[in-house]
Amino acid sequence: MTWAVMLCVLLGAALLQSGLPGWIWLGGAKWPFLLAATLYYAFTRRPATMLVAAIVGGVLQDALSPLPFGYSAFCLAGVGLLAAAFRPLVLGESVTTQAVFGAVAGAASAMAWYVLLAGRGAVEWPFARALWRVAADGLLGAAATPLTFGAARALDRMVGNVTDEEREAESWYGRRGPA
Amino acid sequence: MRGGKALVYLTLVLAILVLLNLPLSFSLRVKARLRDQVAPLRGLGASAARRLSGVGAFLADAWGFHRRQENLAQALTEARAALWRLQALEEENRELRRLVGFASQQPARLVLGEVVARGDVSGWWETLTLNRGWQHGIATNMPVVTAEGLVGRTVAVSRQTCEVLLLSDPTFKVAARVAGTEGTGIVRGRGMRSGGPPRLELLAAAEPVRMDYVSCDVNVVAGAAVQTSGLGGLYPPGIPVGRVLRVARDPSGLYQRADLEPAADLAGLKYVFVMLYAPEG
Numbered sequence A: 001m002t003w004a005v006m007l008c009v010l011l012g013a014a015l016l017q018s019g020l021p022g023w024i025w026l027g028g029a030k031w032p033f034l035l036a037a038t039l040y041y042a043f044t045r046r047p048a049t050m051l052v053a054a055i056v057g058g059v060l061q062d063a064l065s066p067l068p069f070g071y072s073a074f075c076l077a078g079v080g081l082l083a084a085a086f087r088p089l090v091l092g093e094s095v096t097t098q099a100v101f102g103a104v105a106g107a108a109s110a111m112a113w114y115v116l117l118a119g120r121g122a123v124e125w126p127f128a129r130a131l132w133r134v135a136a137d138g139l140l141g142a143a144a145t146p147l148t149f150g151a152a153r154a155l156d157r158m159v160g161n162v163t164d165e166e167r168e169a170e171s172w173y174g175r176r177g178p179a
Numbered sequence B: 001m002r003g004g005k006a007l008v009y010l011t012l013v014l015a016i017l018v019l020l021n022l023p024l025s026f027s028l029r030v031k032a033r034l035r036d037q038v039a040p041l042r043g044l045g046a047s048a049a050r051r052l053s054g055v056g057a058f059l060a061d062a063w064g065f066h067r068r069q070e071n072l073a074q075a076l077t078e079a080r081a082a083l084w085r086l087q088a089l090e091e092e093n094r095e096l097r098r099l100v101g102f103a104s105q106q107p108a109r110l111v112l113g114e115v116v117a118r119g120d121v122s123g124w125w126e127t128l129t130l131n132r133g134w135q136h137g138i139a140t141n142m143p144v145v146t147a148e149g150l151v152g153r154t155v156a157v158s159r160q161t162c163e164v165l166l167l168s169d170p171t172f173k174v175a176a177r178v179a180g181t182e183g184t185g186i187v188r189g190r191g192m193r194s195g196g197p198p199r200l201e202l203l204a205a206a207e208p209v210r211m212d213y214v215s216c217d218v219n220v221v222a223g224a225a226v227q228t229s230g231l232g233g234l235y236p237p238g239i240p241v242g243r244v245l246r247v248a249r250d251p252s253g254l255y256q257r258a259d260l261e262p263a264a265d266l267a268g269l270k271y272v273f274v275m276l277y278a279p280e281g
Helices: A002-019 A033-044 A047-063 A071-089 A095-120 A127-159 A162-176 B002-020 B024-060 B062-071 B074-104
Strands: B110-118 B127-130 B143-145 B150-157 B162-166 B173-178 B184-188 B192-194 B204-206 B209-214 B225-228 B240-249 B256-262 B271-275
Touching: A002 A033, A002 A047, A002 A127, A002 B024, A033 A047, A033 A071, A033 A095, A033 A127, A047 A071, A047 B002, A047 B024, A071 A095, A071 B002, A095 A127, B024 B110, B024 B150, B074 B271, B127 B150, B127 B271, B162 B271, B173 B209, B173 B240, B184 B256, B209 B240
Parallel strands: none
Antiparallel strands: B110 B127, B110 B271, B127 B162, B143 B150, B143 B271, B150 B162, B173 B184, B173 B225, B184 B209, B192 B204, B209 B256, B225 B240, B240 B256
8 A cells, every 4th residue: 555655645746746836936946745755755664665756756747847857756866865864863753853854855956956957958047046946945845844744644544554664664774773 | 685675776776777868759758648647637726726716806805795795685695706707707708709819810720728737847947838739739849829929839748738938938049030120139038027916826927038139230129029030940930029128238249138028928828829830941
């Protein structure tokens, strides 16, 4: 059921991210629900599961945008791996932790995308506007991540995914020890 | 066991590398197929957003409505709600008739498309998604217009939908001519700015677009109309692009540049036409 729930979470995140408008005061930044979903799987599942979520979410994001194929999967996987590395050191259940990770991940991924896209000549933004966009992505990441965690956790609980998978992931991290 | 985990990670890393290096034609086909699968759900979202916009108008008039409701029976309240719905339908009907009249006067065949989503999912480009695709004869790099003027061009087409890059996007460029003169140049977008009438989707208007490389010998005045020149073959000549707001000499001194107010209202698009115009060559 984990995979079915993951597909629902990612599809819902992609539709919400696509449908919600990008506000002009935030540089047109979109709510990063796909990034937040990747962070959720980084915090609650094994890294392999998170990578699958990053790849599927990245494919969805690239398909619904002019982004070259693979860019989003690459950025989401990178952000997810970094979050997974810090997971043993933080309290993943805390809304503050989720917001902070969402903010840092949002800003970092925005900067990564800008560097990749500007390098290809796919966007022609002045650097000041790009910085504004990085800050806006951080802000929206901080807001979107706790919401996504709550919704995904509720869905997992509804189908009974939470207990068994979390126990397995915790034991996996317990064997490895803190990073 | 450890070897099995390593194999899983290796497979996933290889999958990412494969995605990054897919042949362009194959990745475009896959993207088009995925967009078609998601298109019906995005249409539902756009429909819900339109209904929400109607509720907003009702709440904005709530104070006046409550004053009237003191003197009116419940039947009159229901009749007024029905009248609002009918007025919205009538306005939409009037707008569509105006667009059909515009379409019948054009030499190139026009395909009417409804805007089902605004902005791409990443937010890095100014785009629209229309509910028309290659099954309606649409291909990439076709001009997109309204009765007022140029809106953009198609950049990605699937069977049922297409993505339109807007005139306001900084990567959009079009060869243009100042009407009534020999002055030609390149018009490019400069993004959106805050302002304009409030809308659920966006509190924004298009920044004035910039026309560069206009010869210093050409007398360009404020208020002059700018149209597509047809040079380059991507756009037919004569499509209104905008009106000159101000003209200045470029700091290099080699040419003039003009700021243009876009002819089409890029922030409030609901219906647009895709011009089935094949590029030359």
